[in-house]
Amino acid sequence: MVDLRTTSGSFFVALGVILLLLGVFSPGLRASLTEVNINLYCGIAMLAFGGVMLLWARTRS
Amino acid sequence: MKLAPVDYLILAIYFGFVLGIGWRLRKSVASSGDFLTSGRSVPVWITSLAFLAANLGAQEVIGMSASGAKYGIMTAHFYWIGAVPAMIFVGLFMMPFYYGSRARSVPEYLKLRFDEKTRGLNAITFALMTVFSSGISMYALGLLLQLVLGWSFTRSVLLSAAIVLVYTFLGGLTSAIYNEVLQFFLIVLGFAPLSIVAVMRAGGWSGMEARLPPVMTHGWKYMASSSQNPMGVEIFGLVAGLGFVLSFGYWCTDFLVVQRAMAADSMSAARRTPILAAFPKMIMPFVVILPGIAALALARMHVGYALPPKGDSFDYDQALTTLMAHFYPSGMLGVGLTALMASFMSGMAGNITAFNTVFTYDIYQSYIRKGAPDHHYLTVGRVTTVAGTALSVMTAYLAQHFNNIMDFLQLVFGFVNAPLFATFLLGMFWRRTTGHAAFTGLLAGTTAAALTHGLTVAERKGGWIATVHDFPSTMAQNFWIAIFAWTTCLVITILVSVITKPRPVGELQGLVYGLTKVPRETGVTWYRRPAPVAALVIAAVVFLNIWFR
Numbered sequence: 001m002v003d004l005r006t007t008s009g010s011f012f013v014a015l016g017v018i019l020l021l022l023g024v025f026s027p028g029l030r031a032s033l034t035e036v037n038i039n040l041y042c043g044i045a046m047l048a049f050g051g052v053m054l055l056w057a058r059t060r061s
Numbered sequence: 062m063k064l065a066p067v068d069y070l071i072l073a074i075y076f077g078f079v080l081g082i083g084w085r086l087r088k089s090v091a092s093s094g095d096f097l098t099s100g101r102s103v104p105v106w107i108t109s110l111a112f113l114a115a116n117l118g119a120q121e122v123i124g125m126s127a128s129g130a131k132y133g134i135m136t137a138h139f140y141w142i143g144a145v146p147a148m149i150f151v152g153l154f155m156m157p158f159y160y161g162s163r164a165r166s167v168p169e170y171l172k173l174r175f176d177e178k179t180r181g182l183n184a185i186t187f188a189l190m191t192v193f194s195s196g197i198s199m200y201a202l203g204l205l206l207q208l209v210l211g212w213s214f215t216r217s218v219l220l221s222a223a224i225v226l227v228y229t230f231l232g233g234l235t236s237a238i239y240n241e242v243l244q245f246f247l248i249v250l251g252f253a254p255l256s257i258v259a260v261m262r263a264g265g266w267s268g269m270e271a272r273l274p275p276v277m278t279h280g281w282k283y284m285a286s287s288s289q290n291p292m293g294v295e296i297f298g299l300v301a302g303l304g305f306v307l308s309f310g311y312w313c314t315d316f317l318v319v320q321r322a323m324a325a326d327s328m329s330a331a332r333r334t335p336i337l338a339a340f341p342k343m344i345m346p347f348v349v350i351l352p353g354i355a356a357l358a359l360a361r362m363h364v365g366y367a368l369p370p371k372g373d374s375f376d377y378d379q380a381l382t383t384l385m386a387h388f389y390p391s392g393m394l395g396v397g398l399t400a401l402m403a404s405f406m407s408g409m410a411g412n413i414t415a416f417n418t419v420f421t422y423d424i425y426q427s428y429i430r431k432g433a434p435d436h437h438y439l440t441v442g443r444v445t446t447v448a449g450t451a452l453s454v455m456t457a458y459l460a461q462h463f464n465n466i467m468d469f470l471q472l473v474f475g476f477v478n479a480p481l482f483a484t485f486l487l488g489m490f491w492r493r494t495t496g497h498a499a500f501t502g503l504l505a506g507t508t509a510a511a512l513t514h515g516l517t518v519a520e521r522k523g524g525w526i527a528t529v530h531d532f533p534s535t536m537a538q539n540f541w542i543a544i545f546a547w548t549t550c551l552v553i554t555i556l557v558s559v560i561t562k563p564r565p566v567g568e569l570q571g572l573v574y575g576l577t578k579v580p581r582e583t584g585v586t587w588y589r590r591p592a593p594v595a596a597l598v599i600a601a602v603v604f605l606n607i608w609f610r
Contacts, residue, residue: 002082002085002086002239004107004239004242004243007078007081007082007239007243008242008243008246011074011075011078011243012246012250014074015071015074015396018067018070018071018074018392019392019393019396022067022391022392023392029390029391029392030390031386031387031388031389031390031394032365032387033258033262033359033364033365033366033387033388034258034388034389034390035262036258038254038258038388038389038390038393039390039392039393041254042250042254042393042396045250045254046250049246049250
């Protein structure tokens with residue numbers, strides 16, 4: 001069986017890492033109306049979400 | 062809008078994960094039940110998020126932000142008056158009969174409760190409707206991707222359909238449900254940041270209130286008369302038409318969503334599925350409607366954002382994608398686009414998995430070939446999955462060429478759906494209701510819907526018989542059509558029931574209120590019981606309605 005917590009956890013960790021790297025190494029990447037480093041913040045949020053899912057999977061199994 | 066390699070990388074990772082879930086679940090499918098109904102084995106947190114996501118198609122995401130820009134916070138009525146009360150009702154009062162009857166589908170419940178013809182009518186119209194609406198949403202997606210990214214219509218339609226086909230074909234309903242949960246997370250994490258930055262740029266809620274006419278930021282204040290608000294709806298039409306008939310009709314009887322609850326691993330889990338789903342459901346307006354309102358405010362601020370024009374108005378359907386182009390740099394742009402694809406796929410997979418179950422069990426097994434060994438029906442289920450996808454793709458192309466036929470079909474399906482809830486309500490709560498009555502009531506309700514449409518006009522639509530009444534908007538007309546259809550169905554079903562022979566009480570065990578044991582749940586923590594959780598949901602939704610009055 002598939003443990004959905006592990007699967008979605010790893011998916012969002014992967015996404016989070018990509019966005020975080022973008023945010024750190026090209027902080028100037030902006031769309032015309034954004035004033036913040038949106039990749040950085042969203043990367044952190046997704047890493048945190050993915051991490052919580054992975055933790056949840058570990059504590060229950 | 063231009064994508065960078067990293068955006069394609071994110072899209073590719075997403076495709077890899079959804080296909081991977083299907084691939085790893087392929088071994089869990091051994092019988093037609095595993096494939097079509099998940100063998101009633103899915104944990105409640107997964108079924109409740111899937112319950113929500115199956116409804117959260119691309120049309121919902123794009124359409125709700127479009128309505129946000131067009132009608133303002135009033136759009137939230139679709140959630141706070143529409144969906145949430147209906148979700149509570151189906152969980153508390155109807156799920157005991159769906160789950161307890163051991164029916165494999167909603168049409169099959171109608172067969173157990175009423176008779177073959179009522180099931181046939183519901184199964185056939187439902188099957189047609191699911192294929193059709195998945196084709197329509199495929200068309201909408203293809204059109205949007207063509208418009209904003211310049212992708213070829215054919216390529217995006219075929220690629221997204223192929224991916225949905227592969228994972229539903231491999232892992233059946235379980236795979237569709239698991240992917241719906243992943244898709245739901247992605248939709249929220251992909252669109253919520255857009256909502257936050259767009260609203261912040263528009264000056265927060267108070268900034269939007271200052272920049273927009275007050276009717277856009279109040280849900281109830283301008284509902285007293287239809288001339289005061291842009292929806293053209295007054296409070297009775299809203300509450301009775303949308304809040305009661307249409308929403309209860311959809312959330313309580315549409316197999317697409319009910320199927321997710323029926324896949325839960327216990328009666329209590331099945332009942333809590335729609336109730337737990339109501340929590341994220343009532344938050345969704347902040348993710349999908351607020352960006353639309355923010356778009357309208359930003360368009361008035363001369364910051365370089367404008368809603369694309371269409372005729373002498375705006376193309377509201379582009380509100381979400383134009384916001385993405387203005388707020389998301391490469392990286393998040395890929396995530397946002399992937400979230401849009403995810404919403405499309407969750408909607409389409411919902412349609413396909415409901416279609417193959419109803420076709421296999423309620424049409425094929427009932428009318429074409431009875432009593433074959435189970436593996437035969439598993440094969441039929443798989444073939445139907447492929448056929449349903451092919452039919453959806455064909456519908457998408459038809460929609461591209463014959464827009465008028467599509468509008469017409471959508472209208473007719475609306476007529477068929479409008480009276481349904483009256484039939485279920487009587488069937489579940491009045492044991493005297495008979496099969497002949499249910500069938501006649503449904504036909505009468507559909508006729509009443511068509512007649513109402515033929516006798517009234519709204520935005521130059523309808524009135525093909527005569528014009529008795531002029532509605533201020535097609536939305537008001539739809540709500541009132543639903544009210545008339547529901548009432549007609551209710552009255553006719555009661556009348557015919559009284560003059561026809563009732564079924565013996567012994568045959569109705571587990572199907573009707575009063576003849577069904579609703580499990581007493583003593584000794585279970587309160588948050589694992591349906592009723593206390595439902596009370597919490599009601600308190601929260603009342604609060605939201607008052608806050609945004």
